[in-house]
Amino acid sequence: MKYLIVGLGNPDQEYDGTRHNIGFRVLDNYIKKLNEKNNQTYSFTSDRYAFKAETKLMGRQVILIKPTTYMNLSGKAVRYWLDKERIPIENMLIIVDDLALDLGTIRLRLKGSDGGHNGLKNIIELIQTSNFNRLRFGIGSDFHKGQQVDFVLGKLSAEEEEVVAPQIEKTFDIIKSFVMVGMDKTMNMYNKK
Numbered sequence: 001m002k003y004l005i006v007g008l009g010n011p012d013q014e015y016d017g018t019r020h021n022i023g024f025r026v027l028d029n030y031i032k033k034l035n036e037k038n039n040q041t042y043s044f045t046s047d048r049y050a051f052k053a054e055t056k057l058m059g060r061q062v063i064l065i066k067p068t069t070y071m072n073l074s075g076k077a078v079r080y081w082l083d084k085e086r087i088p089i090e091n092m093l094i095i096v097d098d099l100a101l102d103l104g105t106i107r108l109r110l111k112g113s114d115g116g117h118n119g120l121k122n123i124i125e126l127i128q129t130s131n132f133n134r135l136r137f138g139i140g141s142d143f144h145k146g147q148q149v150d151f152v153l154g155k156l157s158a159e160e161e162e163v164v165a166p167q168i169e170k171t172f173d174i175i176k177s178f179v180m181v182g183m184d185k186t187m188n189m190y191n192k193k
Contacts (some may be wrong), residue, residue: 001060002085003179004092005030006078008119011051011068019139020152022164023095024066026137026171031055031064033172048084049077057179063087074119075126082127093133093178095171096120097152101138104163106170108187109134133183135174137167 007023015021031042031053044051050065063085067077082092100115101107111131114121124130140160143151156164170190177186 002087002091003060003062004078004081004085004087005062005064005095005175005178006074006081006092007064007066007095008071008074008097009066010070011066015153017155018153019156020071020097022097022137022139022168026095026135026168026175027053027064027066029168030172030175033169049080052081057176060179062179071119073122075122075124078123079126089127089129089132090183093135093175093183094120094123095135095137097139098136099139099141099148099152101136101140103138103140103142103160104167105138106167106174106190107136107138108174108183108191109136110183110187133178135171137171 005027007027009015009021009024031044034040034042034055042053042055044053044066046068049069050067053064055062055064063081065077065081067074069076081087082089096117096119098107098115098117110133112134113130114124139152174186174190177189
């Protein structure tokens with residue numbers, strides 16, 4: 001059994017800590033916690049179209065990727081790794097920042113539109129379906145008209161960080177649950193208010 005966990009973001013250092021890079025941060029946290037809990041040394045290495053880490057969870061192979069194609073071309077990395085590793089789409093989870101959700105809110109969905117998110121739009125275009133699992137991580141929408149780009153590429157304030165950090169910690173268990181028991185049960189457990 002193979003799983004592909006994709007955290008969306010932008011690869012350059014200038015994007016570290018930005019709202020748009022929540023997906024990268026979730027995967028970095030996953031690897032960090034896995035190493036702490038299991039005394040392992042998993043890490044991301046540069047590979048085709050992505051930073052990639054391979055882990056195991058109860059006999060299941062879990063491949064984590066942070067696309068290096070930039071957000072707007074995320075589909076290129078997703079399609080490549082799905083095909084290369086022969087992973088069925090139902091075993092893929094995309095982690096994405098979401099303006100439509102309040103800061104720190106986590107929603108799991110089985111399918112949906114791109115919601116105006118260029119990373120999701122490109123993935124849907126290249127894998128030719130919108131029926132794939134997503135973990136939507138709310139970044140809020142506290143910006144004035146015309147300021148969306150600056151907002152998503154902006155860094156979290158100290159107050160926002162206090163809301164976001166514990167939710168990023170929670171994603172560790174969500175990813176493990178997705179791999180172990182599937183999306184339906186994981187949604188039932190974690191989509192509650």
